Each structure stands twice: as structure tokens, then as C-alpha cells.
Amino acid sequence: MSTATAYGEYETEWRRPTVFYNHTVKRLTYAGLIAFILWNVWSARVSPERLVYGFGQASALFGGMFPPDFGVSIGASGIETDRRFWRIYDGMLETLAMSIVATAVGVLLSIPIAVMAAENIAPRPVYYVGRAIVSFTRAMHELIVGIVLVVGFGFGALAGVIALVFATPGFFAKLLAEDLEDIDAESVDAIRATGATPLQVLVFGVLPQVLPRLVGLTVYRWDINLRASTILGVVGAGGIGAALTTSFDTYEYDFSMAILLTIIAFVLLGEAISAYTRRRVQ
Amino acid sequence: MGTVDADQSTSEATDRPGSATTERPKTWERYDGRTRLLRFLGLLGALVLVALSYQALNVRYDYVATAPENIRNLLGRMYPPDIAYSGAIVEPMIHTVNIAVVGTIFAILLALPVAYMGAENVTPNRGTYALGKFLIVATRSVHSIIYALIFVIIFGAGVLAGILAITFRSIGFIAKLLSEEIEEIDETAIEAVSATGANRLDVVIYGVVPQVKAAFVGISVYRWDINVREATVIGLVGAGGIGVELNNRISAFDWQAVLTILLAILVVVLVSEGLSAYARRKIR
Numbered sequence: 001m002s003t004a005t006a007y008g009e010y011e012t013e014w015r016r017p018t019v020f021y022n023h024t025v026k027r028l029t030y031a032g033l034i035a036f037i038l039w040n041v042w043s044a045r046v047s048p049e050r051l052v053y054g055f056g057q058a059s060a061l062f063g064g065m066f067p068p069d070f071g072v073s074i075g076a077s078g079i080e081t082d083r084r085f086w087r088i089y090d091g092m093l094e095t096l097a098m099s100i101v102a103t104a105v106g107v108l109l110s111i112p113i114a115v116m117a118a119e120n121i122a123p124r125p126v127y128y129v130g131r132a133i134v135s136f137t138r139a140m141h142e143l144i145v146g147i148v149l150v151v152g153f154g155f156g157a158l159a160g161v162i163a164l165v166f167a168t169p170g171f172f173a174k175l176l177a178e179d180l181e182d183i184d185a186e187s188v189d190a191i192r193a194t195g196a197t198p199l200q201v202l203v204f205g206v207l208p209q210v211l212p213r214l215v216g217l218t219v220y221r222w223d224i225n226l227r228a229s230t231i232l233g234v235v236g237a238g239g240i241g242a243a244l245t246t247s248f249d250t251y252e253y254d255f256s257m258a259i260l261l262t263i264i265a266f267v268l269l270g271e272a273i274s275a276y277t278r279r280r281v282q
Numbered sequence: 283m284g285t286v287d288a289d290q291s292t293s294e295a296t297d298r299p300g301s302a303t304t305e306r307p308k309t310w311e312r313y314d315g316r317t318r319l320l321r322f323l324g325l326l327g328a329l330v331l332v333a334l335s336y337q338a339l340n341v342r343y344d345y346v347a348t349a350p351e352n353i354r355n356l357l358g359r360m361y362p363p364d365i366a367y368s369g370a371i372v373e374p375m376i377h378t379v380n381i382a383v384v385g386t387i388f389a390i391l392l393a394l395p396v397a398y399m400g401a402e403n404v405t406p407n408r409g410t411y412a413l414g415k416f417l418i419v420a421t422r423s424v425h426s427i428i429y430a431l432i433f434v435i436i437f438g439a440g441v442l443a444g445i446l447a448i449t450f451r452s453i454g455f456i457a458k459l460l461s462e463e464i465e466e467i468d469e470t471a472i473e474a475v476s477a478t479g480a481n482r483l484d485v486v487i488y489g490v491v492p493q494v495k496a497a498f499v500g501i502s503v504y505r506w507d508i509n510v511r512e513a514t515v516i517g518l519v520g521a522g523g524i525g526v527e528l529n530n531r532i533s534a535f536d537w538q539a540v541l542t543i544l545l546a547i548l549v550v551v552l553v554s555e556g557l558s559a560y561a562r563r564k565i566r
Contacts, residue, residue: 040383043376046442054437061435097335104332139551140544143427143515144528148540151532152356153349157339162349231425235518245519248431264423271423 064253068261084255088262091233091240094157095266098232098239099225102161106168106225107218114173115202118180130177138170142228146237157238164225164232172221176214183209216278223274230263356537363545364538371527371546377441378523378550381516382509385448390502392449393456400457401464404472404490406482414461422454426512430521439520447516448509456505463497464490500562507558514547 020026071084116122116130146163153159183206191205207214233241240263247256399405400414426447433443467490475489517525524547531539 037383037387040380041387044380044384044441044445046445050437050440050442054442057436061432093338097338100332100335101339135552135555136548139511139548139555141511141515143518144525144544144547147518147529147532148356148544151535152352153345156342156345158341158345158349161339227425231427234427234431244428245431248435260424260428263428264420267423268419 061253064251065257067254068257069252069254070258070262071255084258087243088240088259091243091259092262092266095226095229095233095239095241098157098160098164098229099222099270102164102168102225102229103218103222105161106165107172107221109165110169110172110176111214113169114176114180117173117177119177120181120183120185121202121206130173134170134174134177136170137166137168138174140167140170142167143232143235146232147235150236155236155238160229160232160237160239163237164228167228168221168225171224172217175217176210179210179213180206212281215281219274219277223270226270227267230267359537360541362538363541364536365542367539367542368546371524371543374517374522374524374527375546375550377444378513378517378525379510379554381441381444381448381513381521381523382506382554385445385513386452386502386506386509388445388449389452389456389505393453393460396453396457397460397464398486400461403465403467403469404486414457418454418458418461420454421450422458424451426451426516427519430516430519434520439522439526441522444513444516444521444523447521448513451512452505452509455508456501459501460494460498463494463501467493496565499565503558503561507554510554511551514551 015023018026020029069084070088071082071086073080073082113130113133116126117134118130119127122130142163145166146160149159149162153162187209188201188205191201196204229239231239231241233239233243234245236242240259244256244259244263247253247259396414396417398414399410400418402411405411405414429447429450430443433446437443437446471493472485472489475485480488513523513525514528515525517523517527518529520526524543528540528543528547531543
């Protein structure tokens, strides 16, 4: 680094302080960042004619999307439903069921991992194993796990549920472990002083301190799982996503729009429920 | 634990017949009867919900029974990873990073005005506030893979569709966090700048921007790191990057190559996550 300016001579005019080591490092970082971005833009090689082509396609697509067709119509015998309605109904039911089952199983599996990944509770070697599990499950997107499992298990909700369960520790155990690290050590010591076994220390000293957070995180994870399970069907892992891809493949864009609106409605509802519950318990 | 004492004294004073506290008044009770009932009902409701959902899934038990065997089998076919194949995934991997970077840049540019409109304290009027909030909710509630499906139809398979999918998905995220940050700023600085006779743009540049700059960089870097992860999957529907290659290898049952790709994804995601965490620690 340029020690001459830093130590050898005094600066004669005020310069804005910087978070970087010094102003040279700052400029170099900015230059590097800009070069990196420009290289990315150049390397992506987006052709202008693609964009032009797209505008024609877009108008056809959005033209076909309206009005959305939910498969519900008012006929001679009152409200009539056709196969489209039932595809949305079945798909959404499966999506909901997947998200709930995956949350239950995923949370149960994540709790011991969270204990392992908490620095103040777990012994060193166990802590590293716990952190490794968290990092690994966080890095793998649930769709990637989903597509591999679909080939391994066959199409359907089971592959999707396992993919969601797999992805849960990366979120749940990580955040719970951070809360476990913040607990009050005195009450843990108090329980230990009574001669409690390590398990009793966990149940009576640690658990009461993180229980509200545990409930909040569970609901939060359900909300995320609901979002994820709407798209797992895209790779064949169950839920409404399968109906969405099929509708695009068969050019039924008005049906696609209906599915999209249903997904958005459920995702927003899930978010509202999760936000409300978390406000209540925390 | 003052509340516990209070609970105990009131329950002894009222002496409700049939409640748990009156039967065993000498024993310490953490919750009173009503809270316990509510907690029990909540737990019961959750269990019923899980049971019903499990039933709705119609899980095939023969699938579950053979699951461990299948997984072992799959892992056996994957190992060892095909090292010779790793040269072929360099280019799609670079495209994945390209998609994440360019998508994030576009998203930032589009999110800035949305965040400005969606922040209650600086937004010009009720209408712009509603529009800002609407854009945040609308773009956030659709997953990037769904955007990818749509943009692949519009622009054809390739990197462009991927970039736009990442862009649209990120607008709401960045704008939401940034507008929350803007709502937290010190109003007196805005007042001071306006008092000098500055126009709206000057107020933003000298009153708002310096206060949220650090948070803005943090949010952008954080979203970039999420986008690297998302960019690995949008290729599954043809929107460019490593996902396309992964999909091809899986369709070809080339499991050793699949493991190579999975390992490469793991490395790239962990490195970008590390970079992002480092940068965010630095600016805080």
C-alpha cells in the first residue's frame, strides 16, 4: 500500500473519510467493480434484434393472457366449472399440502442442526459440522434438489417435499442458531447448577428463551415453502407449477394468467398470515 | 419474572373452581389455565393441519420405502464426479454470473425510483406512494423462475430472458428494503436542505442519499448474492446459464457430470456469498 502518503507526509487539505483502506484502494475498488460490470454486460452478448423480436412476441403473449380463464363460468345451471378450474384447485391443494408437510418435517430436522450450529452450546467439532450443513443446504436451490430428486424418485409431490425439507436447515437452522447464540447464559447456568443433564439444560434452560422465535421462524419458513412449492412443479416435483408450464407449452395463455393470479393471491395471503403471526408471538 | 408472581396471586385471590391452579395451589405454574388452553389448541390445530396435508398428498408408501435405496443408488451413480467434464461448464457458469450481475444492475436502476415512491416520508403524493407499494408487491410476489418462463416465451431461450427474469424479481426486493431504509432517515437533514431553497432533486441528492448510501450498497450486494443462486436455476426453463447444462446432463442421465455441475454451483454460490458477507461487514 502507498505508505508514503499515509505516514510520510501530512495531507494539507480535508478529504472525505472513506471506508476503504485509503483513497487509492477506494478508486481501485471502484475501477475494478466497473470493469467487472462492463465485462459482464459484454460477455452476456444480448443482441438488439432479440429485443425487437421480443416486443412482437410480448404483445401476442399478453394479448392471449387477457381475459384470464379460471375455468369458472355462469351457465344455464348456475356456476359451471370445467377441467381448468379443477386443475387449479388440485394443483393449489397439493401446493398447500406440500408446504405444510415440508415445514413440519423440515423444522423438526432443523432444530437439532440449529443446536449443533450454535457456537455457545455445541462443542467445537460439532459446531463446524452444523455450520457446514447450514452452508451446504443454503447453497443448493430447492429447484436443483427438486430436479435431481424427480429423476431419483419419479414425478410428484414426494420429490418436492423432500427438496423443501432439504432446503429448510439453510434458513431455519441458521437463524435459530443465531438466536441460540444470543440467549441469556445465566439461566442456562442456573439449570445446569441444579444437576440437570445436557438434555434437561436444553429443554428447561434454552428452549423457553427461544420458543417465541421458534414459532415465528416456523411460520416464516412455511411462507417461504409456500412460495417455493408453487414453482417446484416446473421441474415436475408436484404442485401448481406443473399446470403452469403445461399451459405455457400448449399456448393456453389465458389459463396461464389465471394460474399466475391464483399463485400471487396465495403467496400474498401466506405472507400476510406469516407477518401477522410473527407480530403476535414476538 | 414479575408477571408470574402476579398471575399466581390473582389466581389464588379469585379462586376459580375447576381451574388447575386451585387444585394444586402450592405448585408453581408457568401459565394460567386460559393461556395453556390456547397454546394447547394452537398446537392441536397445527398437528391436525399437518395430518390433513399429509393425507392430501397421497404419499405412495412404496416410494417412501424405496427412497433410501434410491438415494444411495443415485449417489453411487454420481460418484466419482466427472473431472474431465469440468472444462465444458466454465462458459455456462460465466453466463450464470453475467446474468446475476447484469440483472442486479438493471434491477437497481429500476428499483431506485420505485423505492423513492414507496417511502412514505419522501414520496411526492398519495398516488405515487400507492404506485410504489403496488410495484413492490407485484414484482416481489412472482418467483424468478416464473418470470423466466414468461421471458423465454417472449425473447426465446437464452441469457436475455434470464437477465430480465432476475431483474424483475429483484426490483421489489431492493425497492422494499431501500424504502424502509429511507423511512428511517433523520428528517431534520431533509428540512435543512429544503430550507436552503433546494428543489426536490437536490433534497434527494444531499438530504436522502448520504443517509442511505451504506444501506443501499449492502442491499445491492446482498441481492446480487441471492441472484447468483437464482441464476443457477432459471436455466432449467431455458433462460441461460448453468441450469441449461444441468438440465441437459440430467436428461442424458449423465450423473457423474451432474455431480460436477452441482459441485461447481456449490463453489460459485459459496464464494459469492462470502464476498457479499465480507462487503456488507466492511460497510457497516
